Amino acid sequence: MAAREDVTLVVDGVEVTAPEGMMLVDAAKHGDVEIPVFCYEPKLGQPVGACRMCLVEVEGIPKLQTACSTPVRDGMVVYTQTDQVKEAQNAVVEFLLVNHPLDCPVCDKGGECPLQDISMGWGPGRSRMIDPKRHFQKPIPLSPLIKIDRERCILCYRCVRFSQEVAEDEQLQLLERSASSYVGTFDDRPYIAPFHGNIIELCPVGALTSDAYRFRARPWDIEDSGTVCTLCPSQCNIKLTVRNERAERVLARDNSAVDDGWLCDKGRFGYQMIASPDRITEPLVRSGGELHPASWEEALEAAAAGLRAAGARTAGIVGGQSSNEEGYLVQRILRRALGSPHVESRATGGLPASQRAGGQGDGGALRQDLIALSLPELGASVRDLDGAESILVLGTDPIHSMPILDLRIRKVVRRNGARLAVATDHPSALDGGAEETARYEPGFAGGFLAALAGELGADGYERADGELGADAERIAGVLKPGSTVIVCGDFEGPPSSLLACARALRAEEDGAGLIEAPDGANGRGLREVGCLPVAGTGLSSVDQGLDASGIGGGLADGGIEAALLLNVDPVRDFGAALGDSLGNAEFVVAASMFENSSTRHADVVLPAEAYAEKEGTVTHPDGRLQRLRQGIPHPGRVRPMWEVLAELSALLGDETGIDSAPEALAAIADEVPFYAGITPEEIGGLGVRWQDREAASRFPRDETGAAGTHGARPQDVPTRGVGTLSLTSPAAPDDAGLLLGTYRDLWAAEATEKSRALRFLLPRQTLELAPADAERLEVEGGDEVEVRSNGSVVRARAAVRERIRPGSGFLIEGLGDAARALRGELADVVKAEASE
């Protein structure tokens, strides 16, 4: 986009320069002139001019103008201090207070309230209103997380605009009219939507307050501490509200390159897990079958002894929430101190099961694919979405995998008119805004991609026939080469078709590219610091280790004897099979915040840090390195994990010389060529994309030619769970089951379980199926069913959904049951016996 030309205007006698078209209220700030506002919030879209607080005088226009909606022009002369303006400001403040209860002493907003500040700064300072104010029942729960006090509401529209124009859930509305208007929901139902917590921050008065934060602190006894949320790959920038060394609240720390200043409710309320009474706060060592508290020295020595004994037969699994420093140190312990190549950090990816030989794939080819996918010119930044003419959402639903992108994509479609295409197996929350939607069979992403590549004219691919071809054609029709951003998930199978699509769409051009939402919050960072069995630090070539399923197999057959687990819950993150196999391990070291499937078989448990306690870095899916800053002290005997790992490494014979988190980053920067020279200072508060640094030129381009042409060819598209791939989809016979897919629900997470406020959102296992299948299988929404295949059984509640592809069914991963094992299986569905 071409930059707007600067214009010069005069505000209160001061010459101000601002880009043409900028709203006066923002331009005035360039001259240090503050114009008060309530309803103005550019994040919510076009100005609405409702509150009338920002009236100013513009020379040549007889009536006062709202500065929020007046674009600046060259030569404009503006007054914000004249008698006429002051009278209007006094009038508006007086009007706002006509119905606002002055209950500031008991209001949570007191002290950080724009209405207080503006009344003080721009109000008449006296009240002439003696009539009764309007009354509502108060405060009442708008949702389990938010209380609404309608008497305090000044009807600025911010919250309802958020619901309608940002989250687009449209649950929150203005009801009634005139002075009787109030904010509410249909039939007084609760407002429950993944981003609804943002309205608390948007509210300029104390009408919407956080249930979890109410009466916990006053603004003058809190401190702010900026860091990054690592509960998902969105890595939103946050501000912790700290009181008495406890995190009491999370607020957005607006970073337009990452989050646009929004947070999902998991990020906003998930901080409660930090102070959960379930936290493990001291090292534990197993003796006599039980875990007992131990000193750090004992615990680390025990850990070192156990790992040393297993040596190269040790596997390391690094959970997605781990920082780059933690991940780096784990893989270093494995590779250097123990001589083991078995380091894994992702549950999905690699070769499909059918192409694995004993957990091993063609490591070189996989690494080449990784390199190809990570090429700096192929990567899109989150900001690139803003300018994209079209967006392809592929095989992932951002609302679950990377929620903040859901809002970003909605914004770009709504405001910039970007064209959206969605191709997924599971229905996506973005379907409604998409110009075209294609629904392929569960796990069939590779096949769809091959067809799309054919449709886009990629070399070596052919156009598909039938329904698949038609779907691919519709999707391709929306996409503009050179200006498309592809948002995709972690796929099973080789990325060759994805790469072919990306190239056909000229993803290497500026403003176009690929954003991959990994399974783990720091999936990309962990990959780049060496936490994969096929690539070392900086995606370097290494001896190939076992991937997750290989490690599971190794534990079962004795090829693997010990495991080092960091911030991972194997059952939740990798499925029950891996969790069970840990029972066979000789020795397990688990670093974890909570008791879970990693600690169940652990011989040594190390208490892990919560994100708010960490110093370190993470890498955003678009390559942006971001800093985690410690906001609160460690509870109990918790210590910085980088330090613990460095000590463990030393005990195992590899003295790292790392004595601080920045030194750990320096060690990473030494080994990851495209991170070279990076420092915490350079990353700063807003982060830096490594692709934008000079060191990006040291990205390991393929030594053997064009990247990513290894691996499978189009004809090798992954198989479905049953039989051979069929490009058409014949109608299911009456007695057929459902082809199952799984998805990781936003709320199927430890943060939901461990945060009191969020617990009500913990999903029940649900089988989603299409209306036709429900009829065929004689299942109704709400029925309890058993889903069975290959000896695995999952109990679920049925939910009928119009947008599920007939013949498919979906279960939720991450609930600790066998759902993940049913992926890609053709399963029987039977009604369960009623349980109590």
Place this chain on the structure above:
Amino acid sequence: MASETRVLFRHVDEPGLASIETYRRLGGYRSLERTLKELEPDELLTTLEESGLRGRGGAGFSMGKKASFLPRGDMDKFLCCNADESEPGTFKDRELMQKNPHQLIEGIAIAAIAAGAGWAFIFIRGEYAEMGDVLDRAVEEAYGAGYLGEGILGSACRVEVVVHRGAGAYICGEETALLDSLEGKRGNPRLKPPFPAIQGLYGGPTLINNVETLSNVPHIVANGADWFKGFGTEQSPGTKVVSVSGCVERPGNYEVELGIPSRELIYELAGGPPGGREVKAWFPGGSSAPVLTAAELDLPYSFEAMADAGSMLGSGAIIVADESVSIPQLALRTARFYHHESCGKCTPCREGTNWTVKMLERVISGEATPMDLDIVASVQDNIIGNCLCVLGDSMAMPVGSMVKKFRDEFEAAIEAGKASAPRPLDESAADTRPVALGVS
């Protein structure tokens, strides 16, 4: 003796005028035929602009000029006929639609062609269900006769007409609120700019005209701009249907040439106040117009004379209050209306109308002091010019004018209220118990 000059109301009570046969028998749809055969859209626009026809909805803006603001080009453009007639005292469009719907439909078709609009919506207030039914029938007849739809009368022109019934909200008469309402939103006014001519319905260029304005169009096309200018005054050409109501013997619609002395309208055509009483106050242009007094009855009834007198011709609705009417009560009724009808979007209107009603209630119940009258007046001043649309001003101007021109009567009302036993207020208003604070 003053008499009407019926152009729009010609043949108004002819049996069957609402049917297409009768309308055509009386010369109807010839202007549309002429438009299609003889006139280019530009010529049409020129004729409309030259005629000096001013919008009959309230603002009085040149209709032709408004139409010429629409950008040329291939984008989707829209015409909206504002039939949301809700200004208290105004009922002219109701009679025009009920009795001569085809005159309006012909005007719409011509204006849509002139503006290049392929869609026209008649936004009729929901209360006018009967007139909505009349329009539905007439639109159906017009489609049947080939005057609407694809390829009108064999030409390449297309005009789709949809009769859209509102559901009861005065604010939808404000043109941008009308657009929001028609788009399926709450009828909240929009910020201007952008003006509807540039970015209106569904974001497309949109021409919005009142029923009476559009009903004039066939006559102007048939007889030319000069003919039209032969009626009325130089600045307010044409005839105007004036709704006269309140304290008069013969309330109703009277079609007159603008410029006629107001006294003739009120006393001769409408018969003046009953029982030989005298006029105390009168609204010259609906209840939003500042009131005038008996001393101002000899002013000519025109856009310019009413503006000079500090009021406005508005929608052309005269409401007469005679000596028997209490001005403070009239002020309260007026304020209650705007309080009820405020959309609630902008602060000064929402809270100002609400506060004004509460104060006037106290004036009438005797629980006010003369100082409160100063506050009432100051609150009106604080509303005027500070709102998003004109609704707030529409209360503040008449109420302010009443307090100013009849202050004695307000003071007397306060005294009288004090003298008599205080009337209980509304239950809600009487509830002054301390409110439990929201501490959980």
Place this chain on the structure above:
Amino acid sequence: MTAGERRRLVGSMRPEDAERVPELHEVDVPDDLRERIQSAMSKYPQLRSAAIPALWAVQRHYGWCTPEGMRQAAAVMGVTPAYLESIATFYDLFRTTPVGHRQVLVCHNISCWMRGADDLLRAFCEAAGADPHAADHGGATSEDGEIFVKGFECLGGCDVAPMASIDERYYGPLSPDDARAAVEQLRSGAEVLPDRALGKRQAAGGPEPEPDPRVAATEAGGSG
């Protein structure tokens, strides 16, 4: 609401209680209602323009905009019920609580007020057995549940002040006796006030005067 009640309310809230866009198979939309809504949707370039027509259809079908009716309309339109409720509560003619199926709207705005609207409203209330204070503050239904009476803002019938809209037809000028008769007729099912129907009224200025020469000259032109 006490703190305990609040806790219980919060405790009872489940994610599935939030009202999202209902799917058609989740609601049981009567065929004629669905057809009316779909036909309205087809008339406009953008489907949300059909919100008011859809709510009219719901109100005609159920007598008022019932929550279930709004859910059904929302499912047909693919919008949230909250959106429709927001629209329904903005406009005066939509009812979001149950009301009598015969409807009397009495204008109480200034022109009618000056000619006796308050007495007229009171007479309707007394005849119907509806609470007059409530009738003038949002509307009241007669004790037998049949007749809904509401003081209304200017209906645009000031020429027949004081007037009322009875089942969507205008009548005036009305006396308290007319009100009593109308209520009687509504109850008995007879034609309401035939000689007070606005539709039958002639122009206020009486029969057409001699056409002005400038108008007469245009005999063949215009609409006449």
